[in-house]
Amino acid sequence: MRFVIVTGMSGAGKSTTLKMMEDMGYFCVDNMPIPLMTKLTELLIVPNGEITKIALGLDIRSGQNLRALDQVLDELEKAKIPLEILFLESNDDTLVKRYKETRRNHPLSKGGRIENGIAKERKKIAFLKERADYILDTSRMLTRELRSELNRIFAENKEYKNLYITVLSFGFKYGIPSDADLVFDVRFLPNPYYIDELRPQSGNDKPVRDYVMNNDISKEFLKKLVDMVEFLIPNYVAEGKNQLVIAIGCTGGKHRSVTLANELYERLSVAEKEYGVRKEHRDIEKDAITKAK
Structure with a gap:
């Protein structure tokens, strides 16, 4: 019953x-x-x-x-x-x-x-x-x-799973998400926007992902980010928190933030743990929409 x-x-x-x-x-x-x-x-x-x-x-x-x-x-x-x-x-x-x-x-x-x-x-x-x-x-x-x-x-x-995590990419020029619990700025990473063949693509495309991640700074940042988030999660669970929004931002929310959000999501969802995880790319299409106008 x-x-x-x-x-x-x-x-x-x-x-x-x-x-x-x-x-x-x-x-x-x-x-x-x-x-x-x-x-x-x-x-x-x-x-x-x-x-x-x-x-x-x-x-x-x-x-x-x-x-x-x-x-x-x-x-x-x-x-x-x-x-x-x-x-x-x-x-x-x-x-x-x-x-x-x-x-x-x-x-x-x-x-x-x-x-x-x-x-x-x-x-x-x-x-x-x-x-x-x-x-x-x-x-x-x-x-x-x-x-x-x-x-x-x-x-x-x-x-x-009493904690549900949303890994959210966004563009600073469109505003910081109002419901974000943790906000990370990745505008210091290599920017694919200035590469002509990469500009139309997004962080969901392998060439952009490789361009952003194939350097020591990006790899070290991701390692430290994952380590910190994995440290925080059990403490949030113990506190009784049931929703955690991790926002990762770059200028337009299309290249660097999408790449890092995808990488973090993959590392958090590799195994069954005490939390659920999803990802969302809030501003990935806004650059094209803005230019079309």
Whole structure:
């Protein structure tokens, strides 16, 4: 028997998650009234029953009853119900953007600013985040990445990676990423921009990669960067951090930063560790777009 409560910030992807878990064979119920949770659990969790996987969606819409959830969870744990809590997180900027794109109001904004509703919600559901077994930050996750992570945890039963790392390349002339935790400037490395045959290419192309990396300074920098990041990761995990954005920048975000981001990503993803890792090249196409205008 597997019993999962899916909760978290409104707009972080709870409905999408429940649909994905339904595809994995879970019996899913969204926005379950909290006073009915104990009774539903008694009905569904029976020895040798047909239903062996359950996912309940709970969020801020439960209103005043939300605080009662703490007591209900205590009672379920005392009854030795195999309970797991998945908390879906997302940063404020992403949540605001999602609400504006869908033209929906936040449940707690009451017609006012979305930011105020998000702030109120964070306070009200903080106790759920503290009790969570899994925290997934969907701020930068693509739909397929979310599906893959859920499948790994709830279908393949693999060990949960409680830290998700994004290695992000960017161009300083387009601004430093606002959500970056660590920022590295690689504008001191050899610049392929000044080589006519390399200028149209990017750090994803082998000639550019070779030009940037075939010197002692680049190799030494990468070695020290990997060493420092691998030192920091266990400490971030111990702190409880669940999302780490490592931003690597050059002037335009097309050559040097892309090359170094790829190299760092490859070294961090060589083995199964206590973290997941993805890469993103934010500005790799912007140079061509700007010139086209």
